[in-house]
Amino acid sequence: MDRRTFIKEGLPYSVAGIFAGLTIIGQADQSGNGFVLRPPGAKSEKHLRQHCVGCEQCIHACPYQAIRSDRRILSGNFGLPELVVRETPCYMCPDLPCINSCPTEALDHSLTDAFRISMGTAVLTDRGACLSLNGIRCEICYRVCPLIDKAIVLKKSPYRETGKHTVFEPVIKAESCTGCGICEYSCPLDQPAIQVLASQRADKSAHYKTLSEQG
Amino acid sequence: MKKRRNLSGYFLFWRRLLQLGIVLLLVSPAAGFTFFRGNLISATLFGFPLHDPLATIDYFLAGKILLLSFLSGTFLVLVVYWIFGGRSFCSWICPYHLISEMFLPLHRFFRRPKPGFSSSQRYGFLGGFLLMSLILSVPVFESVSPVAAASQLFQSLAESGFSNQSVTDGTGLASILNVWFSGSGILLWFVLFLISIEVFVKPGWWCHGVCPVGTFYSLLGKISPLKITIKHNACDNCGECFKVCPVSQVLIAPVQGTANRVIDSICTQCGNCIDSCPTRALNFGFQFNRQENTDVISSH
Numbered sequence: 001m002d003r004r005t006f007i008k009e010g011l012p013y014s015v016a017g018i019f020a021g022l023t024i025i026g027q028a029d030q031s032g033n034g035f036v037l038r039p040p041g042a043k044s045e046k047h048l049r050q051h052c053v054g055c056e057q058c059i060h061a062c063p064y065q066a067i068r069s070d071r072r073i074l075s076g077n078f079g080l081p082e083l084v085v086r087e088t089p090c091y092m093c094p095d096l097p098c099i100n101s102c103p104t105e106a107l108d109h110s111l112t113d114a115f116r117i118s119m120g121t122a123v124l125t126d127r128g129a130c131l132s133l134n135g136i137r138c139e140i141c142y143r144v145c146p147l148i149d150k151a152i153v154l155k156k157s158p159y160r161e162t163g164k165h166t167v168f169e170p171v172i173k174a175e176s177c178t179g180c181g182i183c184e185y186s187c188p189l190d191q192p193a194i195q196v197l198a199s200q201r202a203d204k205s206a207h208y209k210t211l212s213e214q215g
Numbered sequence: 216m217k218k219r220r221n222l223s224g225y226f227l228f229w230r231r232l233l234q235l236g237i238v239l240l241l242v243s244p245a246a247g248f249t250f251f252r253g254n255l256i257s258a259t260l261f262g263f264p265l266h267d268p269l270a271t272i273d274y275f276l277a278g279k280i281l282l283l284s285f286l287s288g289t290f291l292v293l294v295v296y297w298i299f300g301g302r303s304f305c306s307w308i309c310p311y312h313l314i315s316e317m318f319l320p321l322h323r324f325f326r327r328p329k330p331g332f333s334s335s336q337r338y339g340f341l342g343g344f345l346l347m348s349l350i351l352s353v354p355v356f357e358s359v360s361p362v363a364a365a366s367q368l369f370q371s372l373a374e375s376g377f378s379n380q381s382v383t384d385g386t387g388l389a390s391i392l393n394v395w396f397s398g399s400g401i402l403l404w405f406v407l408f409l410i411s412i413e414v415f416v417k418p419g420w421w422c423h424g425v426c427p428v429g430t431f432y433s434l435l436g437k438i439s440p441l442k443i444t445i446k447h448n449a450c451d452n453c454g455e456c457f458k459v460c461p462v463s464q465v466l467i468a469p470v471q472g473t474a475n476r477v478i479d480s481i482c483t484q485c486g487n488c489i490d491s492c493p494t495r496a497l498n499f500g501f502q503f504n505r506q507e508n509t510d511v512i513s514s515h
Contacts, residue, residue, distance in 0.1 A: 012415030019408035026401035049353055050278040053270060054363060055257030056370075060244035069367060073405050078358040079256075079367075103257055103264060103284060104274075 027072045035198045037083040037179065039067050040090065040117040041099040041107030051106035054079025061101035064091050083119070085181025085196055092117060092146055092180050115147065120179030120196040122152070122172045130193040132168055135159050141183035141194050142170045151176040152183065170194070226486030230306065234313045241310065241366045242373035254366050255308070256357065257288070264288035269431040270357055276345055277354040293435065299484065301436020305422060305429050306461075306485035311365035311406070312422055318410050322418045329457075331464050332423045332481060341430040356427050361409055364402045371399035419461050423481060436480035443477040443488065444500035445469040456488035456497060476502060 039058050042048045058081050059067045066088040070080045081098075083090060092114040099107045111117065122141075124130060131138035145152040152170050159165040170183075172194075181196045240260075243251050252259045256270045266288035275281055296304055305312050347355040357363065413420050422429055450470060457463045457470075465479040466488060489497045 012411065016408055016411040016415065019404050019411055022404035023401055023408055026404065051274075051280075053257045053266075053274055053354075054357055055253040056244075057253045057257070057259060060252040071367060071371070071399050071401055073359060073364055073401055076353060076358055078360075079363055101252065101259075103259075103266070103288075105280075 023074065027075050035120070036070070036077070037085060037119050037181065037196060039081045039083060039098045039107060040092075040096060040114070040119060040178075041102070041109070041111045042081075042119070043108060048080060048106055049077070051104050052080050053104055053106070055103060056081075057101040057103065058098040058107065061097040063093065063097065064088055066090050067098060083181065085184050086192060087185075089181035089185040090117070090119065090178075091182070092178060115178065117178040117180065118199060120181075121174045121177045121199045122179065122181070122183050122194055123197050124170065124172065124193060125195045125197075126189075126191065126193040129189055129191070130170075131188070132170055135161060135165060135167060137168060138188065139168055139170065140186050140188060142168075144182050144186045146180065146182065147176050147178065151178070174199070224490050226490050230485060233307050234310075237308050238310055238313070238369050242370055245370055245373040254370075255310075255362055256360075257285075263291070265292055267428070268293050268435075269428050270354070273345065273348050273354040273356055276349040277352050279352070296432055296435055297439050298441065300439045300441035300482075301432045301434070301480055301484075302429055302482065303441075303484040304432045305426075306483035309362055309365075309422075309428070310369060311361045311409075312483075314365055314406060315410060315413055315419070315422055318414050319418065321414045329463055330417045330419065330424075332419070332462060334481065336424060337430040337433070337481075340425050341427040344427045360428075361406060361421060361426075362428055364405050368399065368402040368406060371402065423462050423483075429483075433480040436482070436484075439480075440501045441484065442500060442502060443469075443482060443484065443486075444498055444502070445475060445477075446496045446498075447472050447475070449494045449496035450492075451494055451496075453493060455491040455493060459487040459491045461485070461487070476500065 038045075038048055039062075054069075056069055056079070059065075059069055066083055066085075067081045068084070070077045070082050072078060094114050096111065096114060099109060099111060102109070127133055139154065142148060142152045142154055150173065152172055155169045155171045157167050157169065159167045179196045179199070183194045184192045184196055187194050240251050241254060250261055253265075255267060257264075257266045259265070264284075264287065266285045268289045271285045271289045274285075299307075344356040409421050413422075417424065452470065456466055460466055461483065462479075462481050465477050465482045468474040468479070469477055484499075486499070489499065
């Protein structure tokens with residue numbers, strides 16, 4: 001085969017192959033914990049996939065632009081709405097514009113109370129890094145929580161290192177937590193010590209163990 | 216002697232204007248406007264719900280639930296495309312078709328022969344996609360739709376343009392890799408993959424050969440009154456229309472004189488042939504009476 005034939009016949013397929021490869025590489029799960037936060041009112045991944053038409057109306061209705069579209073086109077979740085709370089959390093609008101804009105039952109229209117949202121549950125995933133547990137009065141996640149003293153409470157215990165101070169430990173009450181992610185968004189650490197996880201996984205953890213201890 | 220002068224891009228001008236308008240409509244929420252919300256699958260325009268009929272069928276098959284709230288919006292869209300000739304969606308509205316058309320000069324550079332498109336292949340893809348949705352309980356086509364991918368591509372470009380935080384927010388190679396190889400970059404690679412097949416292998420491979428949206432609208436176009444009509448006494452068989460038509464097989468019957476209009480519903484009503492015709496034999500025409508057509512054929 002001479003060079004001319006090679007360029008004319010072979011090159012097109014390699015160009016198409018490169019683009020196809022890049023599309024496939026991009027499907028990798030970026031969040032790392034295998035859990036994508038869905039907007040308020042989404043029941044389950046399966047229910048959402050069957051009912052969401054990918055019309056992006058919730059995305060356009062969100063006043064904080066917290067909801068964005070899943071762009072992994074071959075993953076089967078293409079076009080589904082997702083939240084990345086470390087970038088923009090859900091501020092739990094009382095009138096729930098995302099649910100009201102949904103033309104289908106993908107987002108549960110019977111949900112009218114923003115405090116009854118359950119997108120996930122916050123978990124203190126990195127107890128070693130949490131400033132409050134290291135004796136510093138950080139407590140930012142407790143202060144910013146829209147359900148302060150309901151979803152996050154402060155548990156006081158003696159600080160063993162000094163023997164005379166108190167540790168103010170943020171403890172999450174899973175039954176009240178909406179998974180809005182304002183705590184994760186506000187955590188001052190480079191890698192947030194508190195993270196929103198799927199409610200099923202968070203229930204088992206009892207919030208007193210690190211993720212690595214759970215295995 | 217009759218003056219030979221074509222319309223020099225009259226319909227092309229209006230078509231590009233509408234295509235640009237649709238792209239602007241799709242990116243308008245990112246710019247802060249509220250009159251339009253959604254995309255080409257399902258949208259709210261000035262409070263009116265609009266739903267793509269094929270998507271409604273696809274979600275009905277996948278979810279096994281009839282979206283009753285969708286019926287009015289679907290009906291409105293069906294009526295509009297029935298009046299305007301079915302596949303007019305493809306050439307006048309679809310953002311993927313717009314990108315595909317932008318790469319046509321490249322296709323001419325590679326000098327691929329003009330392709331033909333088989334209807335049975337297109338119907339096969341339409342049936343296959345719908346059957347997969349029924350079996351897998353997931354709207355299969357909507358999750359790989361280049362129509363949605365192209366509109367999301369325009370939207371993500373607009374978002375990075377309108378918002379103050381730029382695409383290169385953050386520092387270093389990691390953020391660049393994150394944008395280009397995960398995020399909205401995937402959409403670009405996916406669209407370029409399909410475009411590269413269209414450019415190198417077969418022009419219009421996706422739009423006229425596979426796309427179930429186009430196939431669905433071509434079925435609607437079969438009963439549509441708007442067709443491209445031909446005046447046989449004006450046509451001098453110069454062949455200019457064949458050069459510009461993306462699906463030139465549709466022009467064979469009318470130009471040869473066996474029909475007085477384009478019958479094959481794969482025609483996208485783009486108007487390229489009307490623009491190119493030096494004798495102005497071609498034009499858009501409404502014909503409700505189907506009997507008239509057979510009369511012309513018998514008189515020849």
